[in-house]
Structures are given as structure tokens and as C-alpha cells.
Amino acid sequence: MLLEVRDLHVEFRTRDGVAKAVNGVSYGVDAGETLAVLGESGSGKSVTAQAIMGILDMPPGRITGGEILFQDRDLLTLKEEERRKVRGAGMAMIFQDALSSLNPVLSVGEQLGEMFVVHRGMSRKDARAKAVELMDHVRIPAARERVKQYPHQFSGGMRQRIMIAMALALEPALIIADEPTTALDVTVQAQVMDLLAELQREYDMGLILITHDLGVVADVADRIAVMYAGRIVEQAPVHDIYKAPAHPYTRGLLDSIPRLDQKGQELYAIKGLPPNLMAIPPGCAFNPRCPMAQEVCRVDVPPLYEVSAHGEPEHVVAEPGAERVSACHFWRECLHG
Amino acid sequence: MAEPILEVSGLFKHYPLTQGILFKKQIGAVKAVDGVDFTLLRGETLGIVGESGCGKSTVAKLLVNLEKPTAGAIRYKGEDITRLSGKALKAVRRNIQMVFQDPYTSLNPRMTVGDIIGEPYDIHPEVAPKGDRRRRVQELLDVVGLNPEYINRYPHQFSGGQRQRIGIARGLALRPEVIVADEPVSALDVSVQAQVINLMARLQDEFELSYLFIAHDLSIVRHISDRVGVMYLGRIVEIGRDAEIYDHPTHPYTQALLSAVPVPDPDAREHRERIILAGDVPSPTNIPSGCRFRTRCWKAQERCALEVPVLAVPAEFRHASGPQAHDSACHFAEEKQVVPPEGASDDHDDGTP
Numbered sequence: 001m002l003l004e005v006r007d008l009h010v011e012f013r014t015r016d017g018v019a020k021a022v023n024g025v026s027y028g029v030d031a032g033e034t035l036a037v038l039g040e041s042g043s044g045k046s047v048t049a050q051a052i053m054g055i056l057d058m059p060p061g062r063i064t065g066g067e068i069l070f071q072d073r074d075l076l077t078l079k080e081e082e083r084r085k086v087r088g089a090g091m092a093m094i095f096q097d098a099l100s101s102l103n104p105v106l107s108v109g110e111q112l113g114e115m116f117v118v119h120r121g122m123s124r125k126d127a128r129a130k131a132v133e134l135m136d137h138v139r140i141p142a143a144r145e146r147v148k149q150y151p152h153q154f155s156g157g158m159r160q161r162i163m164i165a166m167a168l169a170l171e172p173a174l175i176i177a178d179e180p181t182t183a184l185d186v187t188v189q190a191q192v193m194d195l196l197a198e199l200q201r202e203y204d205m206g207l208i209l210i211t212h213d214l215g216v217v218a219d220v221a222d223r224i225a226v227m228y229a230g231r232i233v234e235q236a237p238v239h240d241i242y243k244a245p246a247h248p249y250t251r252g253l254l255d256s257i258p259r260l261d262q263k264g265q266e267l268y269a270i271k272g273l274p275p276n277l278m279a280i281p282p283g284c285a286f287n288p289r290c291p292m293a294q295e296v297c298r299v300d301v302p303p304l305y306e307v308s309a310h311g312e313p314e315h316v317v318a319e320p321g322a323e324r325v326s327a328c329h330f331w332r333e334c335l336h337g
Numbered sequence: 338m339a340e341p342i343l344e345v346s347g348l349f350k351h352y353p354l355t356q357g358i359l360f361k362k363q364i365g366a367v368k369a370v371d372g373v374d375f376t377l378l379r380g381e382t383l384g385i386v387g388e389s390g391c392g393k394s395t396v397a398k399l400l401v402n403l404e405k406p407t408a409g410a411i412r413y414k415g416e417d418i419t420r421l422s423g424k425a426l427k428a429v430r431r432n433i434q435m436v437f438q439d440p441y442t443s444l445n446p447r448m449t450v451g452d453i454i455g456e457p458y459d460i461h462p463e464v465a466p467k468g469d470r471r472r473r474v475q476e477l478l479d480v481v482g483l484n485p486e487y488i489n490r491y492p493h494q495f496s497g498g499q500r501q502r503i504g505i506a507r508g509l510a511l512r513p514e515v516i517v518a519d520e521p522v523s524a525l526d527v528s529v530q531a532q533v534i535n536l537m538a539r540l541q542d543e544f545e546l547s548y549l550f551i552a553h554d555l556s557i558v559r560h561i562s563d564r565v566g567v568m569y570l571g572r573i574v575e576i577g578r579d580a581e582i583y584d585h586p587t588h589p590y591t592q593a594l595l596s597a598v599p600v601p602d603p604d605a606r607e608h609r610e611r612i613i614l615a616g617d618v619p620s621p622t623n624i625p626s627g628c629r630f631r632t633r634c635w636k637a638q639e640r641c642a643l644e645v646p647v648l649a650v651p652a653e654f655r656h657a658s659g660p661q662a663h664d665s666a667c668h669f670a671e672e673k674q675v676v677p678p679e680g681a682s683d684d685h686d687d688g689t690p
Contacts, residue, residue: 215600218601218603256527257530258560259556260556260598261676266538269535274526
């Protein structure tokens with residue numbers, strides 16, 4: 001495994017109380033693989049990514065438990081200086097909003113070149129040449145002229161390409177993309193996702209794609225982890241999950257999106273609202289909104305069960321690395337229902 | 338049933354670009370809306386889709402009179418509202434209300450929910466006498482699925498989906514006939530989106546509303562709309578019933594747009610044809626001559642640069658009666674199926690490749 005997150009816990013101490021944003025998340029990604037982390041706002045998907053990158057705001061954030069193994073080293077035990085070397089050269093992140101992630105008063109060439117000056121000790125002139133090369137690589141037309149321009153002179157899609165170029169600059173082993181195309185229009189979104197997938201193949205990178213868009217996930221991911229209230233509720237290869245979800249939350253999400261190819265009747269709507277992270281319901285966090293909830297769901301927090309279409313009638317708690325897991329006491333009923 | 342309630346014809350909105358401080362001189366214009374025509378029928382939902390900058394939100398603002406058009410007419414029940422003023426305008430505005438995109442910024446944080454929803458009654462006191470307002474507001478809260486006891490709460494005490502319900506309740510307060518909804522669900526989470534879409538569909542039946550539903554999400558627009566118009570750079574390039582547009586698009590832009598939408602089905606990944614458009618949308622200050630889509634179109638020929646295509650049934654389909662015969666502004670319109678017909682489609686393919 002290129003990256004392995006084990007039982008990560010993150011909380012935020014605020015004036016109003018402690019918000020438990022991440023409550024025991026474990027996932028891994030291999031070189032060349034795309035893991036999609038799917039969840040709604042407040043599910044903890046971005047906080048987990050920030051913890052991996054080491055860019056979590058601390059305080060108010062606090063990592064209260066777990067390990068983050070990257071190329072077999074636990075990042076959480078490294079010194080900040082070591083951590084900085086990993087960041088950029090080992091792993092890089094692409095953010096949702098390219099305009100606010102770029103410095104408005106520096107030309108894009110300076111910002112791209114800075115990577116090489118800081119991490120590789122190159123001269124400014126060489127760094128500039130590298131920046132042009134990178135911009136060419138992410139197919140920005142007229143790179144030689146545009147390298148002198150400022151972020152506001154680029155369109156949204158072009159800015160996101162610059163972000164991708166910046167992430168790729170030092171050829172990291174892992175890229176974390178947090179809603180990379182959410183701010184873009186559909187036609188541009190398709191261009192950017194295609195580019196990202198192509199570059200991933202070229203460099204054999206691991207990719208963690210954080211998104212709320214089930215369509216984007218179906219297009220590019222190998223595996224999906226679905227998050228709810230700071231936990232992974234289901235993790236599976238992408239084909240399995242769309243064919244037969246093993247968690248009522250995943251099922252609800254899939255049923256609630258309108259389809260391009262069908263004119264539906266009334267949409268299925270998951271009732272209620274996502275939980276307040278300062279008061280996560282006891283038992284299964286999804287139980288107040290779940291159509292299948294029973295008494296046990298209000299009491300026992302479901303562990304991650306191993307999901308297999310045939311096999312043991314008994315529920316088995318999953319070993320780390322199991323191919324398909326679900327945190328539902330009734331995953332079998334959900335799978336076949 | 339099928340009488341028009343809003344007729345938009347030749348609508349233009351150009352924002353002037355000026356230079357100089359004291360003696361401003363116009364050096365150009367942002368052509369946000371550049372010749373739009375459509376009709377909204379009573380009780381129907383017309384969806385308008387398009388990418389950012391295509392002018393769809395400007396159309397919304399023009400319809401509710403937040404902006405004055407540069408040229409063109411907006412007829413509400415036959416009367417051109419762009420020429421009205423004073424009392425007559427006020428009376429018409431009551432009947433065309435708007436629901437905004439962002440439920441976080443479109444509600445005043447210092448007003449209670451009761452004041453927000455009741456504020457339209459201050460401007461149109463004839464709708465509800467003063468003593469009756471509180472009860473009306475509580476009724477509206479109930480109608481949009483919120484607890485009527487929340488009347489004294491403030492917007493920050495609600496989630497995004499609940500706030501959008503408040504925005505919808507405010508839009509309904511004056512019992513309008515037309516609701517213009519500009520991206521009403523795009524700021525909401527997936528699970529909450531469905532709730533709001535269902536609510537809007539229910540209210541339409543209950544209050545016999547006509548919707549102009551503006552969004553960039555093609556799946557949502559298909560779900561809610563009876564007819565769909567596709568906008569590009571200030572103009573409608575194709576318009577028709579939802580099955581005509583989604584299953585039988587004839588304009589290359591519509592085809593590209595549909596093919597780019599990610600479909601939540603990993604099996605479709607391999608056998609889907611994707612049309613990836615080159616480049617970006619041109620600037621609305623400098624619209625290409627002829628067909629405005631030609632700079633990104635794979636079919637463009639010389640004719641496209643010279644002649645502006647009109648929005649009408651293309652000549653090749655003029656004598657056809659099938660779903661491909663709908664308005665499309667392209668010189669080289671041809672049918673192309675880009676959305677794979679998955680499962681139950683509500684109409685049959687008539688064999689045109």
C-alpha cells in the first residue's frame with residue numbers, strides 16, 4: 001500500500017463544544033489506483049485529507065488517534081521539517097477553488113517555479129523553463145506567453161489545470177484531489193477529469209478523489225469509500241457499489257439523484273438532516289434517517305462487516321484490507337433488498 | 338391549459354464597458370443576453386440549462402424586473418412588462434416571484450423567519466391584512482414542510498435545505514403564478530436536493546404554478562422540466578420537450594453538453610461516447626460572427642462564420658414529425674444519441690442513426 005490510514009480520529013474544539021469530525025477512518029490506496037471518498041458536507045472527507053496532507057488547522061483541530069502510513073512511515077510521528085519534504089515531493093493536493101488557492105499577486109510562472117526553487121534548489125531561470133514545460137504538459141495553449149500572466153487572466157478550467165500542474169511538479173506518488181471539478185462547468189469538468197486520469201496513468205500515481213458527485217465517481221474511480229458523520233459506512237469496488245449497495249445510506253444517495261437517461265417520478269429523498277457533529281446519535285449515526293433501522297441500531301455502533309454475496313451466514317467483522325465492507329447491522333438485507 | 342403565461346421575444350441585455358473617468362465613452366459591451374425568445378405555458382416547467390456565463394441568470398433577473406432589458410419584450414398574459422411602471426408594474430411583479438440560488442446569502446441574517454416570509458406583505462398589503470399575516474406565514478411554513486413554531490427563529494438556526502424552504506415560502510407568499518428559480522438546489526447536498534426538488538414539484542400541483550427553472554445540472558433539469566432550452570453565450574441554441582432534447586438532440590453543443598455529464602453508472606464508462614469540446618467559452622464582449630458556437634464546434638464550416646443560424650426546426654427535419662423535429666439553431670443539425678437509452682425510456686427510437 002502506498003498510503004494507509006488506520007483508525008484516524010480528528011476532533012475540533014470549539015467554544016460550543018467538541019465536534020467529532022473523523023471517528024475511526026481507515027482506508028488505503030495503491031500506486032496507480034483511484035480511491036473515491038464520497039460524502040456530503042460535514043462527513044469528514046476533507047478533514048481526513050487535510051490530516052493526511054498535514055495541513056489541518058491545529059488548533060482548533062486535533063488528531064486524537066490513529067496512524068497515517070505513507071510509504072511505510074507514520075506521518076503523524078514525523079517532525080514538521082520532515083513532513084514538509086513529504087508534502088510536494090511525496091504527495092500533493094488539488095483544491096476545489098483554484099482562484100483562491102493561487103496567489104493573485106504572483107504570476108503563475110513564479111508560483112509554479114517556486115516548487116523547483118524550494119524543493120530542488122534550482123535557479124529562477126531554470127525554474128521558469130520548468131514552469132513552461134509543466135503548463136505545456138497540462139495542455140495550456142501558448143504556455144510560453146501565458147507563464148507571465150496572473151491567475152485572474154485565466155479561465156476557471158485553465159486555473160484548475162495550473163493547480164494540477166503545480167501538484168504534479170515534483171512527480172509525487174500520491175495526489176489528493178478535493179472536489180477538483182465542482183466549481184467547473186460540465187464540458188470543462190470532463191476535460192479536467194480526463195487530463196487528471198491520463199496524467200495519473202502516465203506517472204502511476206495513487207489518487208484520492210474527494211467528491212460528492214456520484215457521476216464523477218462512476219466515471220473514474222476503482223474503489224469507493226462512502227463517509228457519513230466521520231466514519232466510513234461502506235467501502236467497495238466501484239462496480240459492486242452501484243450494482244448493489246450494502247448500506248442504506250449509499251442506497252439512499254443512489255436513489256435520490258435524478259438521472260439524465262430517465263424521467264423519474266418522485267425522487268427518493270433521505271429524510272431528515274445530517275447529524276450535528278457535536279451530538280452524533282448513539283448507535284449507528286445514520287439510524288434516525290434510516291428506513292431499515294431497528295432497536296439494535298439505536299444502541300450498538302455497527303462495526304465494519306465483511307460483505308460477500310455468498311459465504312458465511314454469520315456476520316463477520318472485517319479484517320483490515322477486506323475488499324468490501326459495510327457498517328450496517330443489516331447489510332445483507334440492504335444488499336438483497 | 339396550454340395558454341402562454343410569459344412570452345419573451347427578442348430579449349437583449351448588454352452591459353456597457355466604458356473607459357475614462359469624467360468623459361465616459363463606451364468601448365464595448367458585455368452581451369449577457371443576446372436575442373432570447375421563449376414562451377412559458379401556464380402550469381408547465383421550462384428548464385434553462387447552460388454553462389456559467391451563458392446568460393441564464395441574467396434572463397432570470399430580467400424576468401423579475403431586477404434588470405431592465407436593452408431591447409425586447411417580456412409579455413405577461415399579453416402585456417409587455419418592460420414598458421410598465423408604477424402601480425401597473427407593481428401589480429405584475431406580484432405574480433412573478435423568484436427563488437434564489439444561495440440560501441445562505443439570500444436571507445437577511447438579522448430578520449426572523451416570520452419577518453422574511455412576511456416582508457412581501459409590506460409591499461403588497463392588499464394580499465394579506467395586517468392582523469392576518471402571522472397566520473399566513475405559519476401556513477406557508479407548514480406548506481414548505483417546516484414547523485410553524487419556527488416563526489421567530491433566525492436563518493442561522495436552519496440548515497441549507499431548510500433555508501431554501503424558507504426562500505421558497507417567501508416566493509410563494511404573494512400567491513404568484515410564475516416562479517423563476519435560479520439554481521435553487523445547486524448549493525445543497527445530494528440527499529437534501531431531492532427533498533427540495535420533490536417539494537417544488539408538489540407545490541406546482543398544489544398552487545398551479547408555472548416554473549422557469551434555471552440550472553446547470555442537466556439531470557435535475559430533465560427531472561423537473563416539461564420543456565428544456567439550452568443556452569450558449571447569450572442565446573438559446575436548442576429548445577424542445579425534454580425527450581426531444583435529451584434523447585434526440587440535434588445541436589452539437591447540446592450533444593457535447595449531454596455527453597460530458599458524468600452518469601452514475603460505472604458500466605456505462607466503456608461504451609459511452611464522449612465529445613470533449615476544445616477550449617473555453619468565448620468572452621461575451623467579443624462574440625464570434627455567425628454561429629457563436631463555431632469556435633468550439635467540430636462541424637464548423639465557412640457558412641457558420643458568415644450566417645447566424647436561426648432558432649427554428651432545421652430544414653432537414655421540417656417534414657418529419659418525430660422527436661427530432663424541434664427548434665435547433667444549427668446549419669448542420671443532425672440527430673445524435675448521446676445519452677445511452679438505459680432501461681425504460683418513455684419513447685421509442687425511430688431508427689435514425
